Amino acid sequence: MTAIPIEGSRKFHLGDSAFKALLLLAALIILATLGAILVILFLAGRLAFQQFGLPFLWTDAWDPVRDVYGALSPIIGTLASSALALVLAWPVGFGIAYFLTETCPKFLRTPLGVAVELLAAIPSIVYGMWGLFVMAPLIADPIQPWITANAWMIWIAAIIALYFAFSGVVGSALGRTGLARIANGVFLLGALAAIGYFAWFRTDLPVLPSLDNPFWWWFQGGAIGGAGLFTAAVVLAIMILPFIAATSRDVLLTTPQLLKDGGYAMGATRWEVLTGIVIPAVRGSLFGAVFLGLGRALGETMAVTFVIGNATRAPDSFFAPTTSIAALVANSFPEAVNGSLKQGSLFALGFILFVVSFLVLAMARLLLRQGRMTG
């Protein structure tokens, strides 16, 4: 059979392919944007890469007077504040997600869920301002002195939490085998010894001595007015909290009800259904939600700039003022002369941040997608 010629079919075709070409152009613009950001940040930062080479990444220097720059302290500040924020925010965020999907009374479920989503939309500058005027003074006065005086208690609490996390990981990896019992026992002995040390000496833990500071301690030192790494982490944690809660809730909701009902029918308790059925079913996606929160924390600017202290040196305690890549760029870029080495170094920092967040976000998307297929 031959095709029946339709009148005006050529015009018809042309209109459609023009339409498709326009749509394709928009899709290409999205690809081009990502590529252009990478290329332009790299090109703008090549001055710094040429001058300092790869050691730029691990040089601890930021000295506009001598025109010497290194990325170490903003990189450490970025990673440390984000990691600490995740440690603080994840348990609470997951708690909210679990509460919203399982234990919350039905009539509260929708309003609370909507409230959490709305809170995730509040601009980060509002969180930053709140951190500067409310949280930082609180940390400067009652919180930090208390933690400094009672560092040994914090360490004991951390060791206990670590023990439970460890036995949970061992339990899920090895099951109830002899090997798991031995590993648990060894870890328990170590934990008990450490608890004994802190309870007996009632002291903080010294960290590796550095040149200019022979002994520094995790919970000593700090900044005037409460601006420092810990404050930044707390404000970041509060900011990513609704975000982690909302994504984790969506992930928990993807577990088929049938699976859960099966668990209940076997006589499992709510918690056993969560740890034995829901979490194994959506584990990848849950990690995806965490990575998404991490990606957010890494690049967050306004919530951090106000409260991190903006000192361009690596932090030497939880409370020390330091800086992050985003905060340093926001603070120093407006006064950097166009084409100067300082501006080049800031662009180089931007390039590093973009590459790191790209990797973290890509990881998050892969994990979330994988979860969607199985869950």
Place this chain on the structure above:
Amino acid sequence: MSMLALNRANYQRRKLGSIAMNLACTLAAMIGIVFLALILITLLQKGLAGLSLSVFTENMRARGGGLGNAILGSLIQTGLGALMGTPLGMAAGVYLAEVGHNSRFAAVVRFVNDILLSAPSVLIGLFVYQLVVLPMHGFSGFAGSVALALLAMPVIARTTEDILKLVPDSYREGSIALGAREATTVGRVIIPAAFGGILTGILLAVARISGETAPLIFTSFNSFNWSSDLTKPMASLPIAIYRNAQSPYPELVQLAWTGALIITFGVLLFNILSRLSHHFISGRR
């Protein structure tokens, strides 16, 4: 008999453990919600104290003044950003849902779009500095709008694709059966059917870009004038908050709180509007 008693004791123990963990989770949720509520209460308390007509009618000054020109600048830049970002985002979303489907290329675009969706906004500012500010020899409201458009585009692309996927295939088949070409099918059948959802995406994007601060620092900078000239530096509400909050003068700090209240209220309003549009417009069709 003894086995049964043992099982019962075991079950009691497990149940207690479960209740304890549930309580812990509830407690965590309470702590989180209390913290977030505290922020809103502080914001209301401190922001309302400085709310007056002069905040809206006076421009920013080195001391005193208001936020009028910053609010105007924010409206202009957010509006223009949305205006530039919407067609691009929508077209990309339509491409992914109607043309690309499951092709490899579409998967890559989807992935890249997801990355752009949560890429650090401060870097978009640096990018636009090189792309627009340097060639135009100076900070400008236009550069700020471009940065905001780049932030709005992935949000709109994502929501458009998601919502178009919900349109039943029978609509497409019906349109094609009537002899409509693809452009007509999309423009006259599919987009109207999904209008509520697309509007939701646009409003969400507006809510997001209206609160963005970091990308504006290096693009539209700041201005003390009532300026609507897109080629000159332009004030914006987030930047006004950023600058005033760091000032040593109490009246400027007060203005920062009031500005934060206005911006939060605006963002929440757009979010609620987007929910309503989703509810009503899609519900009606």
